[in-house]
Amino acid sequence: MRTKHLILILIGVIFATIVFIAVGPAGEPNDSFKNIVVQTHQQLKEFQENLRVGLERKKLxxxxxxxxxxxxxxxxxxxxxxxxxxxxxNHQQLPQTDLxxxxxxxxxxxxxxxxxxxxxxxxxxxxxxxxxxxKEMGQHRRITTPYNGTKSNFTIVTYVQEGQAPSAILLAQNIAVKLPGEHLLIYDLGVSEEQLKALNAYCNISRCAVITYDLSEFPSFVADQRTHAYRPIVIKDALLRARSVLFVENYMRMRGGYHELQELQSRGMVAGVLGWNTATAVSSLTHPKMFDFFESDAEDFIFLRMVDLDVVFFVDNLFVTEKIMLPWLKCCLTQECIDPIGAQSNGCKFNKKPLYRYSGCHGYDASAFNIVLGLTWRWDYSKYSLPSDDAKNMFYKETLEQATRILESRRRNSSETSDHPFTED
Structure with a gap:
């Protein structure tokens, strides 16, 4: 906004100077006015150069x-x-007209x-x-190097942080009931030893594994729960372990089964990435300064529906690696990109008109993810997402409070079927 005002002031000065010269007394020396014009033009060029340099500095x-x-x-x-x-x-796996x-x-x-x-x-x-x-000393091994072992075909992936163990435990139970033949990876991003033991007690089968991942190798801001900059890191590591992954937040639950999963996989294999979009515009939940890092304009995203990161399907191929994961991670590992000055996650004002205006709330890693998707697919969200209110959406949310209450109820052997919807048809 300040940039636009400064440009308007400079233009006004130039225009006023030209008019003053044109209507000034005939025959009087006007060399000083000419100097003013020359200096103003020079300042304008310097200002434009500073703007260009500033944009160049915002490269990822x-x-x-x-x-x-x-x-x-x-x-x-x-x-x-x-x-x-x-x-x-890998390019042959996608429609050539859309790639x-x-x-x-x-x-x-x-x-x-x-x-x-x-x-x-x-x-x-x-x-x-x-x-x-x-390991010999009894300490839990922390992962710090990229995985290079044998890949599985498909894996469900989530993560857990301190205090979230009840949600992760119930997700593991939910997957065991709905998709008993699928693998589940739970990334431990810093839970206590007590919660880790409880999690391992419920995840003690061959198709469930807890990976303690070391975020300390990355910049300190990556571990900030406000920005969720660690989510693409978890997803990228999981893609080293499986040819395709279904990333889910630990508070998500499945109401469907294999039939719905196969439909999701079939659709996701075409695009390489598949999520669920909301009615909110990307421009409404993205701080304007983030667009500069992608050399784009917020106005290009006013009709692009925001895809949330509650549940997203990813395929491991070069297209996804280079066009989606690489630029997304570059932003999430650049503090000025993922967390611009003035960004916040609360105080949203969705009553602004028009509705696509910036609401004052920033989506951090989700905003960067949506910018990358929009630029990659030329703002056609139908290529990589489904409506979140679609009847085929096989997921729903369960709060941490609900999960804690349900888990305590089960521990007391007094739970009922109605306490937990995923056991119902």
């Missing part, structure tokens, strides 16, 4: 070590021919990171030894 550039930790490396072959072959194979152009810059970055990844092999070996010693 992060430390390469974070990309290595997140598994952004080239193929094991490493040759350009193999990388190009993989890129073409955006390949991210050339991302490809170059990933190629450079391959060499750095090889250099860290020795350090990783030492780290593995340290982790084994910790």
């Amino acid at each position: 550039e992060i430390d390469a070590k974070y990309l290595v930790l997140l598994g952004f490396t080239a193929s094991k072959d490493g040759s350009p021919q193999q990388q190009q072959k993989e890129l073409q194979q 955006p152009a390949p991210a050339t810059k991302a490809e170059l970055e990933l190629s450079d990171l391959r060499r750095q990844h090889a250099q860290e092999a020795g350090a990783n070996a030492q780290q593995t030894d340290d982790q084994e010693r910790e």
Whole structure:
């Protein structure tokens, strides 16, 4: 807003100067006025240059070590021919008429990171030894290096933080009832030893696993629960472990079963990403300064429906890695992008007219996610999302208070079927 006012003032000064020269006394020297005009033009050019430099500084550039930790490396072959072959194979999975152009810059970055990844092999070996010693001492091993083992075909993924164990436990039970043949990964992002033991007690089957993930390797702001900058980190690590993942918040529950899941997977495999959109515009829940980092304008997103991150399906392919995950993570690992000055998560004013105006509430990682999706699919949200109020939506929310009450009731052996909807048809 201040920028627009300054431009208008400069234009007004230029216009007034020209008029004054035109109507001034004939024959009087006007060299001083000419100098004013020249200086004003020079100041305007300097101002425009400062604006250009300011925008250039808002490029998403992060430390390469974070990309290595997140598994952004080239193929094991490493040759350009193999990388190009993989890129073409993954592009064939999507409709060619809808597929955006390949991210050339991302490809170059990933190629450079391959060499750095090889250099860290020795350090990783030492780290593995340290982790084994910790395991022998009875300490829970914390994950700090990218997974490179055998991938599963499909995995359901969630995370848990301190105080959220009841929700995660009931989600594990919900999945065991509705989808007993599917794997569930629960990322521990800092729960107490007591809650971790309780969680492991309920997640003690071969198809359920708790992964204690170490966020301390990333910038400190990543662990902020307000920004949720850790969500894309969890999703990216899970995509190293499975060919496709269904990310769900631990407070979500399933009312459907395999039939609904198969429909979701079939639709999600086409786009690579599939979520549920809301009636709220992306521009309404995104701080204007975030758009600068993506070299975009808020006005382009006034009709783009916001996709929430309660439940999202992801496919592990180069298209998703380069076009979705890489720019999303770059923003979430850049504090000025994920958390612009003045951003807040409460005090929303949705009664502003028009409704797509910024509400005063910022969506942080969800806002960055939606900007990336909008730019990738040219603002056509039907390509990567379904309406959240659709009858086929197989998920619903259960608050932490409800989960705690239900869990305590079960522990007292006094629970009833009506206490928990997921056991009902």
